[in-house]
Structures are given as structure tokens and as C-alpha cells.
Amino acid sequence: MKKLIIHGGRRLSGEVTIGGAKNSTVALIPASILADSVVNFDSVPDILDVYNLQIIMRSMNVQSSFANGELMIDPTAIEEAELPSTAIKSLRASYYFMGSLLGRFGRAVVTFPGGDNIGPRPIDQHVKGFEALGAEVEYDDDTVRITAPNGLHGTRIYMDMVSVGATVNTILAAVKAEGTTILENAAKEPEIIDLATFLNNMGAKIRGAGTDTIRIVGVEKLISNNVHTVIPDRIEAGTYLSMAAAQGDGVLVKNIIPEHLEAFIAKMIEAGVKLDVHEDSIYVPKTDHFNAIKIKTTPFPGFATDLQQPITPLLTLADKESVITEEIYPERTRHIPELNKLGMDIDNLSHGLIAIRPSTQLMGNSVSAAEIRAGASLVIGGLMADGQTVIKNSEHILRGYDRLIQKITQLNGDIRIEESDEPMH
Numbered sequence: 001m002k003k004l005i006i007h008g009g010r011r012l013s014g015e016v017t018i019g020g021a022k023n024s025t026v027a028l029i030p031a032s033i034l035a036d037s038v039v040n041f042d043s044v045p046d047i048l049d050v051y052n053l054q055i056i057m058r059s060m061n062v063q064s065s066f067a068n069g070e071l072m073i074d075p076t077a078i079e080e081a082e083l084p085s086t087a088i089k090s091l092r093a094s095y096y097f098m099g100s101l102l103g104r105f106g107r108a109v110v111t112f113p114g115g116d117n118i119g120p121r122p123i124d125q126h127v128k129g130f131e132a133l134g135a136e137v138e139y140d141d142d143t144v145r146i147t148a149p150n151g152l153h154g155t156r157i158y159m160d161m162v163s164v165g166a167t168v169n170t171i172l173a174a175v176k177a178e179g180t181t182i183l184e185n186a187a188k189e190p191e192i193i194d195l196a197t198f199l200n201n202m203g204a205k206i207r208g209a210g211t212d213t214i215r216i217v218g219v220e221k222l223i224s225n226n227v228h229t230v231i232p233d234r235i236e237a238g239t240y241l242s243m244a245a246a247q248g249d250g251v252l253v254k255n256i257i258p259e260h261l262e263a264f265i266a267k268m269i270e271a272g273v274k275l276d277v278h279e280d281s282i283y284v285p286k287t288d289h290f291n292a293i294k295i296k297t298t299p300f301p302g303f304a305t306d307l308q309q310p311i312t313p314l315l316t317l318a319d320k321e322s323v324i325t326e327e328i329y330p331e332r333t334r335h336i337p338e339l340n341k342l343g344m345d346i347d348n349l350s351h352g353l354i355a356i357r358p359s360t361q362l363m364g365n366s367v368s369a370a371e372i373r374a375g376a377s378l379v380i381g382g383l384m385a386d387g388q389t390v391i392k393n394s395e396h397i398l399r400g401y402d403r404l405i406q407k408i409t410q411l412n413g414d415i416r417i418e419e420s421d422e423p424m425h
């Protein structure tokens with residue numbers, strides 16, 4: 001197990017550059033096995049999810065190399081194989097191999113994915129998409145078996161709820177299907193536009209990504225002729241904006257697409273942080289007085305559930321009680337008892353309703369990261385609290401935060417990582 005050790009209380013300043021988006025990358029990599037050529041990406045974040053996706057691809061004889069943000073994937077000699085369940089379980093997005101293997105081979109056998117423990121994460125809408133395209137889906141124990149004995153055929157699919165994962169998986173299965181697929185009530189997240197851009201540049205015909213109706217005309221071949229640059233990670237950006245507002249004396253956060261963070265920026269400004277928003281960067285000035293605010297998480301372009309936990313420590317600095325309604329994952333509250341160990345006063349009032357009260361005396365403590373964004377909130381809490389904070393199970397954080405130690409150190413934070421003999425849980 002890895003532990004993060006933070007000596008808090010130091011003020012942060014300087015610049016930090018945001019990496020490529022985890023949630024794009026983890027869709028782009030499985031998508032690349034649909035290509036009939038080598039595929040190249042840059043701005044790929046240095047995160048554990050990428051290494052685990054490489055392990056999964058290697059089991060299918062898909063070779064890849066990854067260094068300095070450049071990722072090359074060669075799917076031209078791909079073979080069907082049993083996928084390694086430990087790597088599959090290490091991340092959520094391994095379920096994108098259901099859609100991409102189905103698109104490539106007309107069948108897929110994938111163990112149920114892992115990912116963050118943020119409450120129930122059903123896949124009924126993914127299955128609805130596959131079945132609508134003509135696939136048959138069977139579950140046996142922990143495994144999903146998908147076949148398409150008569151091929152995949154475009155159709156009209158209405159998603160019963162807005163799901164990022166189901167939208168991505170349906171696109172992956174439909175991109176080489178025969179005929180036209182019309183996906184209604186699709187998710188509109190920027191990462192879906194990034195995926196569609198990547199596939200379209202290889203010859204796919206996907207229109208409407210970023211709106212709630214996506215139209216896909218199936219094509220036979222996908223050939224990559226250029227390098228795809230992954231969009232900046234809006235969740236990593238929001239995490240550093242929150243960290244800088246809570247503990248900074250002036251921090252410039254670079255490589256941001258502000259349009260991807262509109263709801264978050266609006267809430268930070270409402271909280272009293274006078275953000276200076278530029279074309280591709282945001283300056284966070286030192287803030288002495290914070291207002292209490294109300295937040296409700298909703299699908300894009302609303303306030304992202306993935307930023308609910310990272311903004312929470314900042315709200316403990318407000319003058320009155322703030323309230324967050326977590327609509328997407330009401331059980332995404334495992335940060336609360338841990339942040340309270342640092343002296344914060346946060347209450348899980350009822351299903352998804354969180355009260356954050358002013359707290360003054362924060363002291364470091366030993367805490368545990370239950371999942372990635374809970375962990376990110378603990379990193380911010382640890383930087384705010386006096387004394388030493390030890391964050392156990394930090395692998396969860398490193399799943400999705402590019403060069404975290406280097407970036408926080410560059411901002412004058414005191415943080416290091418240590419290996420411990422205790423098993424991860």
C-alpha cells in the first residue's frame with residue numbers, strides 16, 4: 001500500500017499545469033483497439049489507470065509504449081484472449097472493452113469492472129445499448145458475455161438516464177455497426193466529444209457528440225493518420241482551483257478549458273474567490289473571506305459529482321453552513337468521516353445531503369482514501385491542517401492524478417509518498 005505524507009499549513013503559490021483528462025484517456029485507450037492502424041496520443045496523464053489499461057491490452061497482443069505523455073498503441077495484431085481480472089478490477093473504464101471488443105470482434109467476454117466505490121454503479125443502460133444494436137448479453141458469476149450472432153445493426157436508442165459510460169460504450173459498439181444509430185438522452189460530457197473527435201479523425205461518422213442526440217453512421221475501417229491530443233482534465237483542474245483557493249497566496253492553474261468548468265467556476269466566484277479566468281488558464285488570488293454556498297451535482301454542464309469532494313474542504317472556511325446535494329452518487333460520502341478526523345465539521349444529513357460547517361482548528365491525522373476524489377479532498381485537507389497527515393490507500397488517488405507529488409511540491413506543498421507493508425483496501 002502507498003501512503004501520502006503531508007506536512008500541512010504551508011501557503012501555496014506559483015504555477016501548476018493540468019494534464020490530459022483521465023476520463024477521456026480511459027475511453028480513448030479501449031477505443032483504439034477498433035483501429036486498423038497504429039494509434040498515437042499525446043497529453044496522456046501519468047496515472048495508474050493508463051498502466052492498467054496497457055496490461056489489459058497486452059493480454060490481447062496489443063503492444064503499447066508510454067513515456068512523457070506520449071502513448072503509442074498498436075492494435076494491428078490483436079487476438080481475442082481472456083482479460084486479466086486484477087487489472088480489469090482496478091478501474092471502472094475497463095468496461096469500455098465490452099463496447100470496443102464487440103465492435104471489433106462481434107463478441108466480448110469481460111469481468112465486471114472495478115473503479116471507485118461511490119455507491120451502486122449498475123450497467124443496465126450499457127446492456128440496453130448493446131441489446132438494441134442486436135447483441136445478446138449473458139451474465140455468469142462475475143463475467144459479462146456479449147455476442148452478436150447476426151451482427152450489429154444501427155437503430156434508435158433512448159437512454160433511460162444520462163450515463164457517461166453507457167453513452168461511450170454504445171458509441172464504441174455502434175461505430176462499425178451496419179447502418180445508422182441514433183442515441184437519444186446521451187451524456188454531453190467533454191470527454192465524449194473528445195472520443196468522437198478521435199474516432200471521426202480515423203474515419204468514423206459520429207455527429208452530435210456534446211448534445212443529447214448522437215447520430216452514428218457505421219463505417220468499415222478506422223485508420224489513424226495523426227496524433228490525438230487528449231483534452232485537459234477538468235476534474236484535476238477543479239481540484240487544484242479548490243486547493244489554491246483554500247491554501248494559496250496566488251496560484252496560476254494552466255492548461256484549462258474554462259468552458260468545461262463553468263458551473264464550478266460560478267460556484268467558486270459565489271463562494272467569494274475572485275478567479276481571474278483567461279483563455280486557457282485561471283489565476284486564483286489569495287482569498288480571506290469565503291461565503292457559504294449551496295451546490296447540487298448534475299450531469300454536464302452542471303456541477304460535476306467528481307468535484308463534490310474536492311470543493312468540500314474549501315467550504316469549511318466559509319462563514320456559515322454550506323449544503324451540497326449529491327444527486328448522481330448519493331453514497332459518495334466516504335470522505336466525510338476522514339475529513340472530520342482533521343477537525344472539520346461535515347455532516348452526512350441524509351441520502352446525498354451534506355452539511356459543511358465552519359471549522360477553524362484543523363490538525364493533521366491518519367486518514368484513509370476510500371476512492372479517488374475522497375482522496376483528493378484529503379490531500380487538500382492535509383495541506384490546510386497543521387502538522388502531519390498520513391493518507392493511507394493512496395493508490396486510489398494515483399489512479400487519476402497526474403504527477404501529484406511533483407505538482408504539489410512545485411506549489412510549495414510538503415508532500416511525499418511512501419510504500420507501506422499494509423495491504424491496500
Ligand SMILES: CC(=O)N[C@H]1[C@@H](OP(=O)(O)OP(=O)(O)OC[C@H]2O[C@@H](n3ccc(=O)[nH]c3=O)[C@H](O)[C@@H]2O)O[C@H](CO)[C@@H](O)[C@@H]1O
Pocket residue numbers: 023026092093120121122123124125126127161162163164165166187299305306328329
Ligand atoms: C471513467 C469515467 O468517465 N467515470 C466517470 C463516469 O462514470 P460512469 O460512466 O460510471 O457514470 P455514469 O454517468 O454512467 O453514472 C451516472 C448515473 O447513472 C447511473 N447509471 C449508470 C449506468 C447505468 O447503466 N445505469 C445507471 O443507473 C449511475 O448509478 C449514476 O447514478 O461518469 C461519472 C458521473 O459523471 C463520474 O463520476 C465518473 O468519474
Ligand SMILES: C=C(OP(=O)(O)O)C(=O)O
Pocket residue numbers: 022091092093114115116118306372373400
Ligand atoms: C469516479 C471516478 O472514476 P471511475 O469512474 O474511473 O471510478 C472519478 O474519476 O471520480
